[in-house]
Amino acid sequence: MQLLELSIYKNKSLVRNIHFKKGLNLIINSASSSNKTGNSVGKSTLSRLLDYIFLSSGEDIYTEPEFSKVIPEVYSFISNNIIYVELYFKGHDQRNYKIGRTLTTSPKDSVFYVDGKISEKINYITLVSKQIFGQTSEKPSIRTIAHKFIRNTHEKMQNTTRFLHNTTRPDVYDQLYLFLFGFTGLELLRDKASLNNQIKTKNKHLSAYRAPHRESALQKMISPLKAEGALLQNRINDFDFKESQETDVKELVDIQRRISDSTIEYSNIKTRLNYLDRSILKLRENASSVDGRELSAIYEEAGVVLNGNLKRSYEDLLVFHNQVISNKIHLLISDYEEYRLEENKIKRRLDKLHELESGIFKHIKEPDTLKSIGQIYNELSIVKEQIAGISTLLHKIEDTKALIESLENKKKEIILEISRNTQILDENVEKFNEYFGALSKYFYGDRYIFDLEFDSEKEKCRFEIVNLAPNPTGGKKKGELSAFDLAYIEFINFKKLKRPTFIVHDSIEDVDVNQVFDIFQKANQLEGQYIVSLLSDKIAGSKFSNFKKDSIILELSEDDKFFKI
Structure with a gap:
């Protein structure tokens, strides 16, 4: 240009x-x-x-x-x-x-x-x-x-x-020098920050799922429960019905089986509704006064880029933060309403089944028979609910572990690409120093070196100019500056960087x-x-x-x- x-x-x-x-x-x-x-x-x-x-x-x-x-x-x-x-x-x-x-x-x-x-x-x-x-x-x-x-x-x-101004944050210099010297992985750094945040969140979920029992203990709980359920099912299958009541009792058995299955389904829906309700409440509590700098740090850590037109004042950050929270709440409420409709549908089905169950009770002439078979079905229903609850929790744990593994693999790929970019950055600084050293030597007889070091883990830069006559001032300082700026143009011409x-x-x-x-x-x-x-x-x-x-x-x-x- x-x-x-x-x-x-x-x-x-x-x-x-x-x-x-x-x-x-x-x-x-x-x-x-x-x-x-x-x-x-x-x-x-x-x-x-x-x-x-x-x-x-x-x-x-x-x-x-x-x-x-x-x-x-x-x-x-x-x-x-x-x-x-x-x-x-x-x-x-x-x-x-x-x-x-x-x-x-x-x-x-x-x-x-x-x-x-x-x-x-x-x-x-x-x-x-x-x-x-x-x-x-x-x-x-x-x-x-x-x-x-x-x-x-x-x-x-x-x-x-x-x-830059003496109040400039170090990360602004980090972004500037990475850009100036051809580090093309700035988006990768943001992707890495976003993945770190997602992994952190999923690890919190995993810890919650594992409390109070880890998956190894949960898996060991299922076998005895399944064995107990099989015994109860065998007792139902072998139950000696009176001929005159066999039809009614078998119909009752079928209805109670459907009630048991629907109750488990209803329980899962209620668990999801309770989770959504707590999440919405927590988000609403978060939509309150928070320190502006803290909010800025939160979004930077999450890889969220705040628009340059957004003022970094406390009020503007708070409005931005609360809008994000409001959008999240809106999505959760939408899910909540769908689950609520499903809950009502299952509730109506259960009410109808209970009505059928009550009707059959009236025709049963031997209450002891009813009491005996009903007790077995209640016990089987409890066992099934326990198995379903543990299985659901195990699925959540395994799904979360798989997601964390997937995120970690993506992070490894990004870190590898950042490493390649860092190597290119080091090569570029080395090439720049060839020009910078030659010009400073020509102007003043001192060879200057620009030492730029990027820590990809901390995502921080350390930089300084090194020479044998430290801290030059006045005219010599401006000579150093001329050598630096002229060398930069020679460097970008050689590397064909668009700067x-x-x-x-x-x-x-x-x-x-x-x-x-x-x-x-x-x-x-x-x-x-x-x-x-x-x-x-x-x-x-x-x-x-x-x-x-x-x-x-x-x-x-x-x-x-x-x-x-």
Whole structure:
């Protein structure tokens, strides 16, 4: 990909058009014989407008960086006019695109454009993500990635690897560096987290099923119960009916058998209804006040990605959480109602059978005979219920064990794929260090190494820059940063990774002039774009004459400031 042009319009009239070059792109102030320093002409504005195109709030365009104090003339320029910023670029698919955004002091009022037509924000974001940043997943976000390529604040220029806000969570850096160095298993990590959560839940179910008896004990209970049932059935089969009552008693036996079977079925339905009732009650209790951070952690652990538009405030997280709970309750209630209908159906069948049973009782002339056979059937019914209950529990245990095994096998496959991705990541970092070490050695005589280590079990990254002169500051630190960012472009070109091939740096005046020259030389040989703003005094020497002749894309002055106001 390549940046081609940036254009700024005021009320549809062109204010400024900047053409980007391959290699070195310089933004400087015009040399002045007066005492003007060139610090307030808008050299940093181009980087901030690029950042605005990549979804920044744009506040840094009309405020001073140190105290965030509004710059009146710029604020008025934006507020009183329709300002439109448009970027023309070549995407990773080698097609040219135009994207634009109206510049306002209220980001929510921005209007987005793609190829000159008003676009939905989501379509704009998708295009930028894919064609500029090579990002097709939700994390890391465009805003997170953009900070690596647009270093337009003092903090970003002083921190080579930890350039995000100082409150940034470690997992954001993890996502960023895994993405930057070609780890394609971020979705696998989420799948693994989801499987871990499912396995954890099923293991809880399994523990509940095994209380108070494990399956080995349950299996041993069935044989004696079956033997007892067989004896009772034999007693029924061998029962000596009186001829005059044989028909009635046999009919009674059949009805009581059906009552026994229906009672077992009814008992199973009631067990399921009780389970659903407890589950619904528990979910309703959970739909209450919970700490927002705790909720966020719960969903991340479960592999649930919270939409980027969802604010991470306590209230919004609680609403999101309760909506998830509400959906689950709705599904359980639907199941509950179906089982309730089945319960009523069996209940009616039992009532009818009991009516038939009562009718036969009235015709039986010998109560002792009835009492004897009825007692045997009651005992058989109890035994059958016990066998059915144990069998159902054993089936649940075996089914749950099989499901856990299946989930564990899927997890093993994912872990194996993560391992392959981790190996590729290590190879990529090694290749990057070839370029990083060579450039840092060329600039300063010190070989720098980027040490990135990914623990796939903990899903955490550890990273640092290692060199023989620890903790460099000032100009040398910015030289380290230049080597890092230029090396990254060389690395992605070699690996053919779809990542931005431009970098934007601001204020390198405290870098030694000889190192500035070396950085410019390497940047000019780059299959990418190094866009840097600096004071013209820094490159006043004759050895910079060719760079000033060929690489200046924007020259500003007190009479020709960026917005021409």
